[in-house]
Amino acid sequence: MNSTLPEKHILQPSGLKLRQQRTEVVIKVLLAVIAASCVLITTGVVVALVRPTIDFFGEVGITEFLFTTDWFPLYEPPDFGVWPLVVGTFTVMLIAVIIAVPGGLFVAFFLSEYASPRTKRYLKPFLEILAGVPTVVFGFFALNFIAPNVARKIWVFSDVGFYSALAAGITVGLMILPMMTTLAEDAMAAVPRSLIDGAYALGATKRETCTGVIFPAGLSGIIAAGVIAMSRAIGETTIVLLAAGSTANFTFNAGEPMQTMSSFIGFAGLGDQPTDSTGYRTIFAVGSMLFIITFGLNMLSQRIVTRFREVYE
Amino acid sequence: MNVNADVVGSRFAPNLRDSTSTARKSRDKIFLLVLWFATLCAVLTLFFLILTTLLKGAGRLNLSLVTNFPSPFPEDAGIQSAIFGSLWVVITSGFASLFIGLGSAIYLEEFANSTSRITRLITLNIQTLAGVPSIVFGILGLAFVARGWLGWGFSVGTASAVLTMMVLPVVVVSSREALKAVPPSLREGSYALGATKWQTIRKQVIPAAVPGIATGSILGVSRALGESAPLILLGALAYVSSNPSGFGSDYTVLPLIIMKFTQDAQDEFRAVGAAAIIVLLVLLVSLNLLAIVIRDRSRKSW
Known part of the structure; x- marks a missing residue:
């Protein structure tokens, strides 16, 4: 399979090559999206924590939180x-x-x-x-x-x-x-x-x-x-x-x-x-x-x- | 001698003057004793851990343990639902983390410019994720997966998603190492034969990196299998009396059923917990053996 590809590559740069090029780009973009999703997780952690924490300190005074012991x-x-x-x-x-x-x-x-x-x-x-x-x-x-x-x-x-x-x-x-x-x-x-x-x-x-x-x-x-x-x-x-x-x-x-x-x-x-x-x-x-x-x-x-x-x- | 010691000027130089002194020798002995003691403590920890578990759980270690469901009667209580729950959660999160982890690793190693800001950002992110306490992943799951945004409830799907995120750093790091270890000459040879970049990755690089990737994902899977903290927040700490049938099912997993049994007031239930620990440890050890076998079988030198 592999060995026939290069020939086609060189001799007739037509449909097959175009398809291949498209595949290459699609895959690169796909992998980039997957890699970016790792960043999404960390962002998710921060976002998940920040909103309710702000709400919490809206309801509970920061002085009570830091300066009482019960x-x-x-x-x-x-x-x-x-x-x-x-x-x-x-x-x-x-x-x-x-x-x-x-x-x-x-x-x-x-x-x-x-x-x-x-x-x-x-x-x-x-x-x-x-x-x-x-x-x-x-x-x-x-x-x-x-x-x-x-x-x-x-x-x-x-x-x-x-x-x-x-x-x-x-x-x-x-x-x-x-x-x-x-x-x-x-x-x-x-x-x-x-x-x-x-x-x-x-x-x-x-x-x-x-x-x-x-x-x-x-x-x-x-x-x-x-x-x-x-x-x-x-x-x-x-x-x-x-x-x-x-x-x-x-x-x-x-x-x-x-x-x-x-x-x-x-x-x-x-x-x-x-x-x-x-x-x-x-x-x-x-x-x-x-x-x-x-x-x-x-x-x-x-x-x-x-x-x-x-x-x- | 004095002169020498001054020239040496090192921390132990003064001792050279009395190199035969018994004080020095006995300090050496005491130090060695301390080292032996520390090492012994580590070994004894494992020994007593296994001994305690066996003494408490061996009596309940029989077939009904794995075929029965939790029950109000300790003699009938079993862990079948937890075993199936663990299988569901671990297998699905294993495949998901392999897909995402390997994808990210391929992008970072093969496509991305290693000095670009995006690559550095992703790498830093993965380092950060690896250091986040596992309970925080539980909070993330609670906020976005179980409730709120996705709203999957306390289900197999939620647990699987959270464990995927938790295991991801392990899989990414080990896959990157494995891809890095594939020699450039292999890629160049493939390019020279006219293969495109993706053909090279798919047909040459990934097959060559499979042992490293497999070892890394098995390590990730065994972490997911033993993990308990995030799932406490996600409703797994419960006696569940049916096996999961899909992503939406109620579930429990082995570590959590162990926790539930261990917390029980009745000693008979705690014995069931100990027996479940033996099952969990056997599963973990066999996974690790599998990783070792794969590593040794396919050790290649380039």
Whole structure:
């Protein structure tokens, strides 16, 4: 088939060629439209959030939103003080990051400098499987294992109930750990081998090479990875919804149930709010906050990579 | 020695003076111990996760689990509607995201000028989409697909559309990588034989990139299969007692039925949830194995 085409091309530039040219143009336009539809999705996200959020702040004063500390938007009478959600989000994120960032960094050190190729071959698929476990399974794990066997044992400040920000935070941290490991490993792989070999040649031990050479040289990538981990932890919904309960407590005790911005959205979505209510619009207002924060963090992470990267050779 | 250390001037130089000191050695040991501990934690997480699930769910893992529908009696409760719901949603969103994702990737890699503003805009967009928390896609679906503009309600079609949008960045990025890996000489050879651009793409470039594209879409599909957050907002967190029959049907999916069972007050129902997790994990692992097989089978060197 193909081999007959060129001949026709050259000898008789007639109907067939015209049809082909038309096909080429049509296909190019079609593909361009498809590619442009990706932009439409992001625009859609922004548009979907902006209108109801503006309506929301027309009904609820921004002072109540920012300067009161009771969050019961779906009750009668409703309270719209966002601080419990902010504190809950921050608490869960902090616990998750405390686990995932150093944890991921250590595993990455182990993989890049200590592990033999054999160990690596077994360990990598393990981490890949862990990274592919659905969040709802982690939520189940949080309730059935982390809460009773870990959270309750390590929290010395108070009793830890069935639902707690602590159990949610630990589990979110464990969920993010494989991603953090991969990103940290990539950052470390970007450090030139000559620098590392130089350290060894000067008599540095593996530890000294890790902490004194690889870590500072890969720092921009590692910090960027940490910021991505923060953004992931803030956006996580299902684990928190399952493990941290659904009361928006205004507390700094991680042993208590808490609600985060994302878990509130999931919780409010369950109640099937009537479309034209303030309660329904609350979902969008909180969604806007969540979108702005995670978007900001992702941008920050990209900035860190491009701005502060140490360039060698 | 002192002089040397100063010349080196590096962070660990002072230690070189006492390279035999036991303090240095024990610091090395402690560091290694910390690394082992972190690695062990990661491995143990997976181990305990599977163990907890098996201990709780193995008793309910039988054929009636996958053939029965949700029921008020825990011993009769099954997940057939969720399995079919997941199949519907995942297969349709898989094809849709493959169509849109591959189309965009072909445009960006083969047609668009890589430095043009439009290309950069689309690329930036896809990066942004990849970082958006999945629950926000649920909000998008709620505003435009389920209610408002399209008004499809809480249906298979809505879920499929939202998951398509969520998975899209994965498919676009991996398809672009796959297309990029096809050597220019292949295209040039095709042009030299008189083929047009589209003939070259269709007959040479895409077939050569199929393994990469397939691996990427399978990864996308397995994300869609495990995703729960956006569908919470789209009415999937419910006991549904019939299989979907079309895009307009009520539906639930495996992750959401697991969530529903896990939240149940009765322990017997939570056991059904654990058994459903095993089913979901088996499906996911087989999908990933398929991706690995495709990747290894068709590894080509140019």
